[in-house]
Amino acid sequence: MEPSILIPPMPTRPSRVLSSVLAAIALSACGNSSSRTSGQTPQDSGPVVAVINDRSLSAQEVKAKLDEQPLFVRNRYTTAEKKKEFLDNLIRFELLVQEARRQGLENDPDVRATLEKVMVQKLLRKQQEAAASAPLDEAELRKYYDEHRSEFSKPERIRVSHLFLAAPASDTALRAKSLAEATKILADIKSKESDPLKTAFEVTATQKSQDTDSKSTGGDLGYRSREELTQAWGSAFTEAAFALQTPSELGQVVETDKGIHLIKLQNRQPGMDQTFDQAKPRIEARLQGERRAKAMDGLLEKLQAQAKIEVKDSVLEQIQIEGAESKPAASQPHP
Incomplete structure (x- = not known):
């Protein structure tokens, strides 16, 4: 033993x-x-x-x-x-x-x-x-890349705030008056912006800007690409905005066809332009994840189709949740 x-x-x-x-x-x-x-x-x-x-x-x-x-x-x-x-x-x-x-x-x-x-x-x-075991076809990866280029190629964007004084180019008198006013406002803002705790530009834009869409947010235009800024305010505005380099930097007075602008840079987002080879690992991970998700959805659909399932709603409603406040059942419409 x-x-x-x-x-x-x-x-x-x-x-x-x-x-x-x-x-x-x-x-x-x-x-x-x-x-x-x-x-x-x-x-x-x-x-x-x-x-x-x-x-x-x-x-x-x-x-x-x-x-x-x-x-x-x-x-x-x-x-x-x-x-x-x-x-x-x-x-x-x-x-x-x-x-x-x-x-x-x-x-x-x-x-x-x-x-x-x-x-x-x-x-x-x-x-x-099992779903991820088969290698992904190169053509499938390339197809995804071509159909989702915006995921891998994005232009540089900047976030700027502006103070706008409407003065069409055709109205020379109003334009001259607005230009003088903007120059004075800029000098006043610069004298206050030396204190980093103050947001003189935003406060002044809220009070004096004539751009109704951004006035309530201190002139904030959000993140925009060159194309988006040009479409909204013209090329002169865009060039002046993108010339600013550091956050909180104030530009000079800018004239556009619509009027006079003061511009302040808030932040920059660098652009991205990934080649297919650079994006390939990310695409593979995405498609493999989709394969796994589809495999699980398919399995559950198959099991549910083959199973005999009966739910007793009246019993389910009677289950009490410990510590939770009970809510009245929704009234059923009368036939």
Whole structure:
């Protein structure tokens, strides 16, 4: 008769035995339990390194457990003594598993719920890996790139605020008056803008700007490209705005066909122009993600189509949510 393997009684305070048991749990949690089913050792798993009651632990299983550990952990178990220590932890864990089974904990609702979660996680992983296993076709990647160029090519944009005084070029008298007024306003703003805590430009724009769309926000036009600014205010405005280099920089008085402007730079967004080769890894990740999502949607649609599902709405409505305020059911229209 083979000698039985006993786990020492657990002391009332932490000890090396307790620490090793906790370590065994941690090590086993990192592993894959698919090789252990009903206490059996899979076929062709190599020589048996230990027998714990009716459970044979193969060298291959021990190696698999070691291989699953991070490199810095594996480096601790290179000697025969350390391998024995690792094996002892696995034996202790196995003894606890067998005792848990003996006490019927396999059928404990919490255990079964956890098992179901693990099974679903593995199913999802299996489906996703299968969906992503086939390589993406180069033509498919190129097609996505061509159809979504805006994701990979974006112009430089700037965020500016402006104070606008309407003065059409045809009205020379009003234009001269507005130009003089804008010059005075600019000097006044500059004298106050030296204090970084003050927003003299924005406050003045709110009071005096005649651009009704941006006046309430201190003249803020948001982020605009060269094309967008030119379309809205003309090329002279655009060139003056893009000439500003640093945030909070104030430009000189600018004349456009619509009137007189004071411009303040808020921020810049650099442009982007990725080639197909530069964008390829991002496209591959996107399309693989779409494949995985479609595979899961397809699986669920298939399962729902094959299943017989009946929902009892009246019972569902009666379920009470702990701690939540109950809401009256929506009244149903009379036929």
